[in-house]
């Protein structure tokens with residue numbers, strides 16, 4: 001199985017560069033050791049011929065692989081869920097939600113949650129809230145003109 005929307009060469013390049021931006025988009029299965037990893041895993045790189053790429057942890061487990069104890073690839077989806085839930089909270093809130101509250105909802109420390117959110121969205125939670133409000137204001141304005 002090939003990771004969704006990525007070909008094997010792109011996956012392998014991400015693994016070689018330990019590119020964290022690819023965490024959660026696929027996992028790297030290492031047939032010789034029977035484990036699967038995040039693309040950014042800090043473990044020594046396996047030989048290319050022993051590697052298969054999977055769209056997600058579930059697919060890798062189906063193939064009989066175990067999650068790596070070093071990079072904890074299963075936690076990627078937990079991270080993703082936490083950020084997606086925070087985005088929902090931000091969208092549903094009138095005011096910019098407090099970072100501490102968002103982090104507490106996710107069960108993470110404030111600093112960890114801020115890093116996680118920023119890594120996945122490219123914006124801090126506060127900047128994301130402001131951008132969303134600006135976008136809505138612009139939409140409301142253009143709606144009035146029409």
Ligand SMILES: [Zn+2]
Pocket residue numbers: 036037038041042043068069070071072
């Ligand atoms: Zn790993």
